Amino acid sequence: MRRNSRYALAVAAAASATVAAVLAPSASAAPAAANPGPGFPARYSAPYAETWNSPSALANARNATGQKYFTLAFVIAGNGCNATFNGDTAINNASWTSAINSLRAAGGDVIASFGGASGTELGLACTSVSTLKAQYKKVIDTLNLTRVDLDIEGSTLNNTAANDRRNKALAQLQSEYATAGRKLDVQYTLPVNPTGLEQNSINLLNNAKSNALTVNLVNIMTMDYGPAMNMGKAATDAATALHDQLGRIWTTKTSAQLWAMEGNTPMIGVNDTQAEVFSTANATTLANFAASKGIQELSFWSLGRDKACATNGQLSDTCSGTSQSAYQFTRTLR
Template sequence: MRRISRYMLGIAATVGTVVTPVLAPAASAVPAAANPGPGFPARYSAPYAETWNSPSALAGARNASGQKYFTLAFVIAGNGCNATFNGDTSVTDASWVSAVNSLRAAGGDVIVSFGGASGTELGAACTSVSSLKAQYKRVVDSLNLTRVDLDIEGSTLDNTAANDRRDKALAQLQSEYATAGRHLDVQYTLPVNPTGLEQNSINLLNNAKSNGLNVNLVNIMTMDYGPAMDMGKAATDAATALHSQLGRIWTSKSSAQLWAMEGNTPMIGVNDTKSEVFSTANASTLAKFAASKGIQELSFWSLGRDKACATNGQLSDSCSGTPQSAYQFTRTLR
């Protein structure tokens, strides 16, 4: 079932505008890398923070809710094979580096998400494994990352050449970092139905395995199914189906290891399919289920929407459209 992506909301503000490409800095003017972070615990939440919003959102959410981990969305191609935030902002932007450093000083950390539904995905823009690997390495080293997220959806999911190129580049990078005594976790974020992943996502994961890529977790987008339904049950049904599917790919893993390989990301409040509403009660259902099963990561789309709108039922990129207090979803899914 084809679905509308949550990311259309945030990117819509840039559609139809002229974007000035951000070129890679000259070798003599490379900014200092971000400070190293503490990494991640065995189980955590990391809501998606929109990089087209202010970097101060990280500190605002941390101060208000205690949230320490975030997923920065999205790195896509700008001006060809050139990794940028949102297609128009350098990954070494001083404001973002400062926000990441402040979060890490407070004991938190960030994941960077590559892809999303809009713009040009880096694996499609970079036409060789070596050039793609160089862009991933530039982002990882500039922000001192220990974890990256690959959000692959829409037509990109069916681009088998890009999928193979991406898996080879990341597998090589993982190996090179391991040789140097560093660790890089790689996770995939994929669309899902309550019955589980579709075949193109399964093909992508099989390709990752065949290329020797160590996939840390598979994060499913539990949203935009089409008809109205109980969104809490839909999220847990999808997680249960994923558990079986992962077991057929990684056959040597135990049941507990497979649950620990899962992530779950709903779109809070009113979804792009407006008949679907993920409520605060649904969030509680998902949080309890995740704790009982040992799911590694919970997230949601998106941090900038974690507050009530003026009118319930409203679809917005800046509020949830469902009754809630500010950062209620952040607190519940922690």
């Protein structure tokens, strides 16, 4: 599938780790749970922060820009049906817990994103609703989350049994947390074309609705379409098409409510499809459009790439490949 390389740039960084050793508790293990966070406002930005990079990236970005919200990428299976950061790092890792607590003390918060294009997605590794639910609950309780993101793409998106299992597990958790007086917002991050979601994504969302899962927002990956195009216009065209598609699923919502169900996530700079370049001017176009429509969330792939490369035009997992100042996309999309 055309998006299956979206996060493949980082696979090599994780591949050399010995999973069993990293998953083992250490003498400096973190507390059982991170401190509670303040949650999220009605509209916010939350760039994807790579969990194979240093947790200090959160504080560095906050200190440089004032950015307060981040999406932790990614929680995937490590050593079977076992939720880990990046397949090799325990969820209660002391460095990540400390970084999250510091961010929350400054008024920020985090979303944990499950899935991505690399590694084994938990809905595939955990083959029953009960085991999958237990892994989601472990992450939510350990990190004291109020919001989770499910980044479902590639062949995983076509696995209808896993989609149903995932939606059932999340719906049960959502109900149980509500009974206990806790909030759990669930969002889906899905591939898109400028003409909107493909049918497999629509099927997933219809399944979520049929399982009584409340989907707070649908975040579209406005990237890697194939041919070169104006990436700012492609992002806003996709958002407009999504608005109509969401209205055909959630038929009782107003137009304003449908816009508020949207998220938008470009890949900044040079995309995996290298003819596509999402520029700082494209970011301004998207930010203005999102403000005018009341879109709930803006994000981008990825925080570690939000700086210029030595040479423009190159695809890299550590810089954008387009002309920019450090953290320019973070500032623009805030």
